[in-house]
Amino acid sequence: MSKTAFLYCFIALCVSSAAGSLFAQETVMLEGKVVNDSIEHEYLHILNLSLQKGTVTRENGDFTIPVRSGDTLYISAVQFKHQELVVSAEIVNRKYLEVKLEPEVTELEDVQISNIELNGRLGDDMNRIKLEKPFDPAEAGLPVYKGPILTQEERRLYTATHSGAGIIPVDAVINAISGRTKMLKEQVRISNMERRVQKARNLVSDTTYIRQLQIPARYIDDFAHYVYFDKPEALAIAATQNPLSILEMLLKQAPAYLQHKSEEGVEVNFKDKDGQ
Incomplete structure (x- = not known):
């Protein structure tokens, strides 16, 4: 057996062993709380994407949901960015989690004030201003992605299956062997299903x-x-x-x-x- 083949086998065994211990975790009931001051805590939605279990928060922001180590929680609220977090072994052992959501802020582009002298006549002023042509990556010889806009879950899957250089993409092979690619595919499926459910709702x-x-x-x-x-x-x-x-x-x-x-x-x- 060549050294390269032996190395791949060794990596595969190590990663497979680690993945096996990860997916065999016991389910526990996690107590949690949304701690934002400027939010109506009641009725926020907490979903365990891995177990496909969901719950809603109580009036004080508390919630209870079954989890395992490595599960992905999805928290959503109006006017706040949805948050995804992976349940760590520490969280499972503590059986408690505090969540603070980030406000959804729509930022406007910066307005640059120049030293161009304007006289207030729109036709004249527009001719005085020189507009810069936006940067075109294709003209610079850079690769341009022309497919549909990917979701966050789809971007993670793309990275996991296309990373690595050379003839053999090492990261992609490891992700496939460890079960990470399968897990990411399931997260994409659940994410797409969630969008269909919300549309139907x-x-x-x-x-x-x-x-x-x-x-x-x-x-x-x-x-x-x-x-x-x-x-x-x-x-x-x-x-x-x-x-x-x-x-x-x-x-x-x-x-x-x-x-x-x-x-x-x-x-x-x-x-x-x-x-x-």
Whole structure:
């Protein structure tokens, strides 16, 4: 056996062993809290993308969700950037996590004030200003990606499967052997499914969920995941965008969902007339 082949076998065994210990982790119930001061803590959504489990925060920002070491948590809130974090062994041992979300800020481009003398006549002033041609990477001989815009999960998968130089992409081989590529592919699948679920959820107004389906506002997203997530038949009905077909399906699913929550020990009721 050549030295190169032996090296690859050695790396594969080491990485495979490490991956095996990672995926055999025990599931624990993680207590967490969103600690932002300038946010309505109640009803934020916490998803475990690896286990496909979700929950919502309580009024004080607390939440509880099952996790394993290496799982990916997804936290979303209106006017805040969604956050993804990997559950470390330390978090699992501590069984507690505090999360602070970053505000979603729309930044405007800087306005450069020049020393050009303007007289206030638009036609004359426009001729005085010299506009710089934007940098074109293609003209500079640089590679230009012309495919669709990749999501964060798709970029991670692309990096894991295309990294490395030479005839044999070493990083890509290691990622494939260790199971990282498989894990990233699953994250891409879940991320794409999540977008489809949210699109289907928004086909029906919150008022319809609350008043006709008797789903309290805080459980609407959870109900949407119950109906649509990994359910090709339900997603196919949503794709028709036929209001009557969608409502008919949701009316059948709502009682089953409420019964499901009851069996989980969750009391789903209305605090007020708006189903909050």
